[in-house]
Amino acid sequence: MESNQVCVFEDVQAARDRVYRYLHKTPLHEYAGLSELVGARVFVKHENHHAVRAFKVRGGVNLASSLDDASRQRGLYTASTGNHGQSIAFAGQVTGTPVRVALPEGANPSKAAAIRELGAEVVFHGRDFDEAREWIGEEATKTGARFIGPTDRELIAGVGTYTLEIMEAQPDIEVIIVPVGAGSGASATSLVAKTINSKVQVIAVQAERAPAIYRSWKARTITAAAMESTAEGLATRVAFENTLSMMLNPTTGIDDFVLVSDEAMEESVRLLVEHTRNLAELGGAAALAAAIQLKDRLAGAKVAIVMSGGNIAMDKLRRILG
């Protein structure tokens, strides 16, 4: 099954042209205030600058624009309220591909509205996401639409393009820290960075209160874990086979995996506002929280932190800024 396939470096190179047809390269800015804080040279990869404020959109755009005309007409089906759903909706909008997103009955209406604003059809079905996903998967089979899971190969390939940009902008970067939702970011970053320069260290981050992929990586096998973090972008109940196997790859896999607390992410949201005037949701601030936690180890290094996930709720932002 295509969605179980791992992605290779050539997939990322091929994604480049498709991605830049619809998206800008994002900047990698160095911020003196963050560098001082961490005691390293800290560069922020601004994946929050995309219209949907997350790197996932690169994957959606790559997938949607690699469809042939017949497949495009049959459309894209998925299930997600979060950055994944918005990314697929955005990709459909810019490529002229119909998108149907299934949400469980009673899902957050403002999130449904955000997906509709990007031109996608929202269908409520089932009691939870598992039911919504199962149902839309069956609908896709019936209609011949493409069902998109969270880690389809084309998604990982598209996401990999931001690491090509990091390596181009700072070829001597030493460490890249990436938040993990379904693992497409971390697995693609590691693949791309290490193919270009095997010395780059890639560190993945999850929430202490949602450590499924962390535990799976440590155990070298798929493991489930409780999901109690308020960092929605990092809320994953179980690891995915293809991204986990990419992260475990002995030559192009990640070097380390750390967990950060929700409190540390909230503090990093505040620090990002203070030092960069950019807004992150908790997951978007996870890489900074990890850098602060790993301060001693990173001392003096050139570090890129991936800021992806900028959709923080207004009331949460108010509370964090105090």
Next chain:
Amino acid sequence: MESNQVCVFEDVQAARDRVYRYLHKTPLHEYAGLSELVGARVFVKHENHHAVRAFKVRGGVNLASSLDDASRQRGLYTASTGNHGQSIAFAGQVTGTPVRVALPEGANPSKAAAIRELGAEVVFHGRDFDEAREWIGEEATKTGARFIGPTDRELIAGVGTYTLEIMEAQPDIEVIIVPVGAGSGASATSLVAKTINSKVQVIAVQAERAPAIYRSWKARTITAAAMESTAEGLATRVAFENTLSMMLNPTTGIDDFVLVSDEAMEESVRLLVEHTRNLAELGGAAALAAAIQLKDRLAGAKVAIVMSGGNIAMDKLRRILG
């Protein structure tokens, strides 16, 4: 004197290569929430995505990278705590040009620090900006360094590149709304947009409480006015000859000039957070405030608002978000 010269379209075209050596193109995102609010299709030109969060950096980079080696070694001198000072410091840093910035004694230490963080030397001299500027100008004459005023031709030319990007991304844009500090943005936008498509309407915005350039444009002659706005990026006491004459040009000048209240800008800072999750200082939100004020006139049009100036103070942000 070079700083009195008006800029022509060819200057902007020539600036392109120099600007993109050091800066990314910025996105022009359409936001459904803002479109609904204004009753038009609203696109935000994200000049806040630069490292110094303002379009002025394009001008600084263009100027610094057009110097010959001898001039570069003699360095760049200017006087400003604001986005101009930071932009010149940034340009010096990326092009390897020494920069000296004069500030009056007792100037805000955090702003001085922000300029130093970008590698520039800060020198305190004089009781106010006029004295600091006069002094650094004399120093430049003595040492052969280049003194940079707020509207030097190369600055306007560099700033003009964002409008090339707008016209490329949305060739059928109908209205562009630009905040006015010294007028480099508005004069360059109008020059570029109207050279490419004479039908584009360009509307400039100043603060009600700092209307010097507005009044000068209306009176068709340089006029001073009180400067009581808290929008630092728009705080100008008197118009500049070259940008005013460009804004008054019968074929490539601006179409209209409006004033907005500090309160309306504060409300627009809040609306930009709510609908785009981007942070603006008051001046960076002025174009949205103007669009809301001009709602009836803009109905149904394709409108670009320039978001430039993202350096809002933390306490002001907290107060505005309430």
